[in-house]
């Protein structure tokens with residue numbers, strides 16, 4: 471028997487596609503994308519620009535979900551910094567509206583936020599640490615979190631860390647890009663001075679499953695247990711995939727010119743989820759699993 475209907479927004483994106491390519495059994499699934507088809511045969515798919523007036527209510531009328539897993543966003547930090555006006559509607563206004571409609575209709579909402587709500591100067595961050603973003607994207611997400619919880623107090627706000635894994639046909643992810651370059655013998659510049667709590671998309675999926683199936687509400691961190699720089703992560707990747715670590719080029723954030731300021735260290739404690747068995751596999755094990763699956767070449 472079905473446990474209910476889950477609507478995943480951002481179906482063509484990295485996280486949405488990874489959720490829908492191997493959906494949890496016993497649930498019925500609908501995806502919503504905007505410009506692109508996620509190319510998942512058999513998936514009930516709706517296409518909608520959620521930032522257009524009336525689109526959120528139309529989507530809920532069409533999909534009639536019990537749960538919304540909202541992953542749609544503009545996630546490019548530099549695009550948000552360069553154009554706050556055009557990115558705010560999807561990153562801030564839509565989550566707020568969605569929360570309002572979900573509360574009115576008795577739909578459970580799981581909203582994916584980001585470690586970018588923190589400034590990176592005072593880790594580790596707890597679930598009750600006050601958001602203190604330093605870039606536009608972080609501000610948009612922090613404001614969205616507040617709107618979601620005000621309109622729909624039963625919602626779960628899941629702060630996601632840096633994620634890696636196979637990317638869908640339209641989504642981007644750093645890991646396939648690095649593997650492609652290293653396979654070609656190209657050098658990959660990687661930060662030594664920026665620290666994150668990365669998890670694979672498979673681990674992130676399990677965290678979201680905990681949020682849904684344990685009916686969690688409030689802020690939930692879904693970070694990994696290991697604090698790591700991209701350079702150290704590259705070393706681990708070379709160990710697991712057998713690449714030459716000399717191809718990794720250590721760089722510092724100050725060496726590169728980004729539009730958006732980047733927090734130095736957003737490592738966050740994810741005690742609520744860890745206590746429920748989230749994220750026990752090491753990063754090395756997560757990479758070995760991905761390699762064994764053969765979905766990234």
Ligand SMILES: NC(=O)c1ccc[n+]([C@@H]2O[C@H](COP(=O)([O-])OP(=O)(O)OC[C@H]3O[C@@H](n4cnc5c(N)ncnc54)[C@H](OP(=O)(O)O)[C@@H]3O)[C@@H](O)[C@H]2O)c1
Pocket residue numbers: 479480481482483484485486502503504505506507518519520521540541542543544545546560582583584585629630631632633634640641642
């Ligand atoms: N990836 C990470 O490492 C990471 C880290 C921290 C937090 N997060 C959070 O995790 C969530 C998912 O991120 P992601 O990496 O999967 O993002 P992504 O790959 O950039 O995908 C974004 C998705 O949002 C959809 N979208 C954008 N604008 C839309 C609009 N106006 N109407 C409807 N859909 C729209 C896109 O649809 P189309 O492509 O079809 O236009 C796409 O499916 C986000 O909330 C993000 O903030 C991600």
